[in-house]
Amino acid sequence: MFNWDNKNVIKSLLLIGLFGFSQAGLTKDTGYYGYGKSATQEEIAAWDIDVRPDGKGLPVGSGSVSYGEELYEAKCALCHGAFGEGEGRWPKLAGGFDTLTDAKPEKTVGSYWPYASTLWDYIHRAMPFTAPQSLSVDETYALTAYVLYLNDIIDDEDFVLSKDNFTEIEMPNKDGFFVDPRPDVKNPACMENCKDPATIKVTSAIKGITPLQHIAKEEGANDKASSDSEDQQPKSADQVAVDNELKVGSAIYSQSCSICHGSGIAGAPKFGDKMAWAPRIKQGVEQLNKHAIEGYSGKTGIMPAKGGNPSLTDAEVSAAILYMIENSQ
Amino acid sequence: MSEDSTQSRRQFLQKTALGGAFAGSFSLPILANADKLELPDNLPHWMRVPGADFSNYGQPSSHEQQIIRWISANPDALGNGVSWTPLHALQGTITPNGLHFERHHNGVPQIDPTQHILLIDGLVDRPLSFDVKSLMRYPMVSRTCFIECGGNSNSGWRSNPIQSQAGYAHGLVSNAEWTGIPLKLLLEEAGIKPSAKWVIAEGADAAALNISIPIEKLLDDALLALYQNGERLRPENGYPMRLVLPGWEGVLNVKWLRQLRLSEQPAMTRDETSQYTDLLADGKARQFSFINEAKSLITTPSLGMMLPDNPGIYQISGLAWSGRGKIARVEISTDGGDSWVDAELQGPILDKAFTRFNLAWKWQGEYAILQSRATDDSGYVQPTREALITNRGKHGFFHYNAIISWEITEEGDINHVYGF
Incomplete structure (x- = not known):
């Protein structure tokens, strides 16, 4: 009995799999198995x-630029900025x-998005971030x-956007996309003597771009490369400790700090910006560590405690600061 | 042996047992030197007392608490961001459910399964709605596959190599056994109209994430997954149901699925226009990339580890995967790509799933750059970073699958570098 049932299940799976749905097999108006309901x-x-x-799916309704401005200032500007310039991340x-x-x-939206419908759809389904699907059709x-x-896609501040005129909107980048034709990048999969070792260069977060001299020396392939190898003076214990801390700091910086300090958003002193860092470095490293670990509100912006990543240890935050200072003075 | 020394040894063993993670390794040398006549003292503490009680749901050892997903979220909106699988700390090929990577667009919805409906409508003969209970009656299949976010490894587009551990830069990919209903079967319950070419999927999260999928993929190997590695889906992975599209980028594998709408055209949603598209140097952008192309990553040794023995024999181990099919070959270079040797592939080698590769390597203290290169059974070879950037420019942001380089210094330190 059990076997017979099993075979039947397999048979019906095969029917569906190989021949698609068969009207003849239809036992219910909800499909072959019919466990669902008619919607x-x-x-x-x-x-x-x-x-x-x-324009398919647009509901009947309308809204003006000026009403939109009012709504935007109340519901959107906090995150997206008064002029759409974006705050924080x-x-x-x-x-x-x-x-x-x-x-x-x-x-x-203006430089990249190909369709205005995407904007309507996304605002309506997902915005504002803290209260999605709270906007009415007219508000959208x-x-x-x-x-x-x-x-500047609409010039007239008295303009009223509606279901009727929506499809007349044309986005500047409407022709900016094409279907990815991948695979596009080839690799001949060489196995031996693939590179002249002297020409291999390495980009390192710690040392910048350097020729791969060590390997050139190992391979004995290029005397010139090995002759101008790096200064090999032994480092002091202190220097090694600092190097290690910088390495940790670089990792933490990439992971947690570069979001703001990389671009200088939210008033953050930008990585490498000596002018911005000088007055801060003057306060002393201790003060900087304190502000970064505990958080700080200043005239130019806010530093959230540990950059908003509470999983960082105090030592990791300090290492990241050291890394930023080293690269910004 | 004097009573004093016995006493102090006992105290040391007790202390180290309480000391946690290092108890085992610290006590071993003492065992090796111990007087064989004092066998009872050689027993570890946990062999002398009854063990812990049973547990309803097992947790990792307290000594493994540091093996975590690394969360990178928007500090102003903690539900928007990602968490990375610690690939560098895992072995084998299956990602434990609690460590499967996450990408949420507006947090993890706390869905009551009795209130969740999946609607199949649009260009169908019979629009249908399913509750979870009704779906549980359908025949199910299991398949193991990876899911990779289109934004995985995207720090690779930066001009400076990120100094993060392997999983925390490349771990927006995980591999699990998914069990669920073939989508073909469910779509045919509703009856597919011949004009239907796309399916717009929508999730029941606060982003109501929607995205368009060519119907061929759903009729090919897609699942409506209800189970992940044998248990019901985790909330952060789509509970109570999600799409699984083997080999296709993460965002298409819509979590918390609530609608499949069959359509003639794609909907051109935010996540297929403004996001997950690759901006090229000429200002044009590639759209509908779908497939995760072949990629590999050496997980051991990798950044954050050290090579303690010089000279020493090390097992180079890593993961390879391809959205086009099976991994056919992985080669390793230790000299920055000048010469390559085949790594051993660990079976079973599954279609669109993680394949582990291994290679023993004798290190003699020389400066080295370790790289791995994957080839899949379509013949596609993982590209160098140089070739990828030459083709796609520096602003692709998504779909980065170039060869990854670990620099080994003469001291045995490991850094992430770009080799070219």
Whole structure:
């Protein structure tokens, strides 16, 4: 009996797997197995919130740029900045035009996003971050209009965005995307004598870019490379200790500090910015450690305790500060 | 032996037993020197007292508490960010459920499974809704595969090599056995209309994350997963149900799945336009990348470890995976990519799953750069960082799969470097 049941299950799986759904096998109006329920119109309507580039899914409604500005200041500016410039790690919403080929491209709604529908859809389903799906349809139209206005995609501050005129909006980067044609990068998978050891260079967070002299020497392949090898003077115990601390500091910096100190956001003194660091270094390392470990509110910004990462030890925070100072004076 | 020395040895053993992590290793030398006539004193403390009680749900040893996911979240919004699997501290190929990487767009929803509905609608013959109980009745299959975030290893795009441990820079990838219902079966319950080319999936989190998936993938090998490594999904991995799309980037494996809407066109959601797209040097961006291309990572030795013996024999060990199929080959270089030798692949080698590789290496104190290079059964070879950047520029941000280099200094220290 058990075997017979098993075979039947396998047979029906095979039928579905190989031949697709067969009408002849349909035993219920909810499918072959039929364990689900027919979805009600109410369910379908409640789940139907997505909005497409062709305007499909947009509900009836409208909102003006000026109403959007009011809403934006109340609900969005805290994170995204008064002009959409982004605060902390929150995304920048506006600007960045013609920067996509720059050394530091700025991907914003205006410079990067290909469709306005994405903006409407995302605001409506996921924003504000602390109260998603709390915005009405009209509020969503208004906020979408205002963010487009911040990006100069809408010029007129009296503009009213609605279901009827929505698809007329054209985003500057609408032709900026194409389907990834990967695989795109080849590797011939060489096994022997793949590189001239003298030409191998190594980028290190600690030493910068250096030729790979040690290996050149090992291989005995290039006398010139080994002859101008690094100064091999032995280091003092103190120097070794400092080197080790810098190494730890570099790791912690990358992991936890570079988010703010790398770009100088939220008033953080920027890594390598001697002008910004000089007055702070003057206060003494002890004071800097104290502020970083316990947190600090100053005129230019806020340093959260341990950069907002309480899992760091005091020693790790101090090491990161040492690393930043070493590279900013 | 005098009574005093026996007494002090007993005290030492007790102290070290209480001392935690190092008890075992510290007590060993004493055992080696001990007088054989005093056997009872040689017994470790835990053999002299009854052990701990049973537990309803087992936890790792208290000596392994440092093996954790590293959390990198937005300090202003702790539910937005990632946590990294400590790949450098794990062995084998299966990621324990509590260490599977996380990427949340707005926190982990605390879902009551009795209130959760999955809707299949759009271009179907019969729109259907399923509760968890009804789904549990469907035939299920298990498969082991990795899931990798499209943003894994993205520090590799930076000009300076990040000094983080292997898993904390490359551990937005994990490997588990997922059990669930083939998506093909569920879609066919609803009846697929011929015009349906895409499926828009939506999660029941506070981001209501939505994303478009070509229907062919769902009809091929995708699962609606209900179980992870034998137990029900963890909340942070999609409880009560998630999509698992073997070999396709993490964001498509929608957690807390609440809707599959069949459509002619992709929805062009935020996470397939503004995010998870690769900006190239010419200002154009690649979209719909989907596949995680072949990649490998040496987990031992790696940054944060040291080579204690010089000379010494070391087991180089690591993980390789490919979203296109099985790993066919992994080679190791210890000289910055000048010469390569094959590593041994540990079986079973599964499709779109972690494969562990091993190679014994005799180190004689020389400066070395360790690299691994994976090839999958489609013939695709993991690229060098130089080739990747030459092709894609410096601002791809996502989908970084270049060869990873560990520098071994003459002192046996290990650093992350870029070799080229």
